[in-house]
Amino acid sequence: MPPAVLIISLLLLAHALGGCDSRPTAGAPPPPPVTVARPLEKTITEWDEYTGRFTAVETVEVRxxxxxxxxxxxxxxxxxxxxxxxxxxxxPRPYTFAVEQAKADVERAKAKLQIAALDLQRATPLVRSQAVTEREFETRRSTERDAAAQVASLEAASKQAELNLEWTxxxxxxxxxxxxxxxxxxxxxxxxxxxxxxLTVIVSIDPIHFVFDGSEADFLRYMRLSATGARPSSRDVQNPVAVRLADEPDFRHQGRMNFVDNVVNPKSGTIRGRAVFDNKDGLLTPGY
Incomplete structure (x- = not known):
């Protein structure tokens, strides 16, 4: 519109000057100088503004x-x-005692396994000479396997006791x-x-998320822009974003989109979006 307005203004000025030439007036002041500039062509990025809050990328309740x-x-x-x-x-004292008890149980089971293994070893040549019956041999072999399983079970219990001690x-x-x-x-x-x-709560600091809600109309507009190839969807590309805090005059914090929800809230008619920002200095705090 500025070029059109400028051109109309110049035509009106030429018509006024023509009328002055037809009837000269003595002592009339000269026309004021006019500066004319050529229009510039440049790509302008349109931005939409939303209000949201910073949230931690990770929040852990320590228990x-x-x-x-x-x-x-x-x-x-x-x-x-x-x-x-x-x-x-x-x-840690109760758990230390539990570890010592578990280790003692393992050693006791290993001793029984050793005896069972020796009994089976002695019976192996005797069963060939029929000095020991097949039933007796199978009983000794079963006892040896049971002792081995008992050792494995108690070793697992010992590891659990050590883990409990570590968790103190x-x-x-x-x-x-x-x-x-x-x-x-x-x-x-x-x-x-x-x-x-x-016991307490820990929130991560860097990076940090910014969560906001966009209107259904904006969401439809972005979807149509993506369909025509005019602008890629933030679900596929991390589009740039910027944010300013309450006491800042400009949008100085640069980030990128990393999530758009899959449903529009039927109650509010909005859809949730999320951006991520670097926060190495820790200025951005969850809840802003």
Whole structure:
């Protein structure tokens, strides 16, 4: 539209000057100078704005796998932790005793296996000379197999006891920023797969997700652009995005799309999208 407006303005000016030539007026001021610029051609990227929130890529509720009394706590609340850092120590003494008991049971079973193996070894030449009946030989061989199975079973129980002892040290399953402790040292906690006591929560920092909802109309427009080849779908290509925080004047944080949901919410008429941003300085925080 600017070129058209500019051209119309120039035609009106020429007509006015022609009228001035037909009837000159003494002392009339000269016409003002006019600057004319050539129109420029450039590709303009259209942007759509959405409001959303940052969410952590990973969120872990830290719970113990074994029960017991909290012996000590080894982190500062709100600090950044690395994967594998020691967080809590549960009193290990009952589990240490269980490991020692399991190892003793294994040694006892191995001794019985050794005796059964020797009995079978002695019976092998005797069965050929019929000094030992086939039934007696089969009984000794069955006893030896049973003893071997008992050893294997107790070795597995010993490994489980060692694993339980290892689980008395609760370590960070992921790297990120840790929340406050939900229990203090000296408290009895419950471990296991169900009903375990919540100890704390860790959220990852870098990278970070940005989740937003787009309207059904925008979703249809993007789908049609993808169908015509004008713009690839964010389900197939990580299209660029930018975000600004509440106190920032411009969109300075650059990211990329990495997920579009598979359904439109029938209640709100919106579809959920997600972008991912690098967050090496930790400025972007879940919940923004």
């Amino acid at each position: 113990a796998r074994v029960s017991g009394f909290i012996d000590s706590i080894h982190f500062s609340e709100g600090q950044v932790v690395k994967q594998g850092d020691l967080l809590f120590v549960i009193d 040290q609760v370590r960070a399953p992921i790297a990120g920023r840790i929340s406050d402790k939900r229990v203090d040292a000296g408290n009895l906690i419950t471990g296991g797969q169900t009903g375990a006591t919540l």
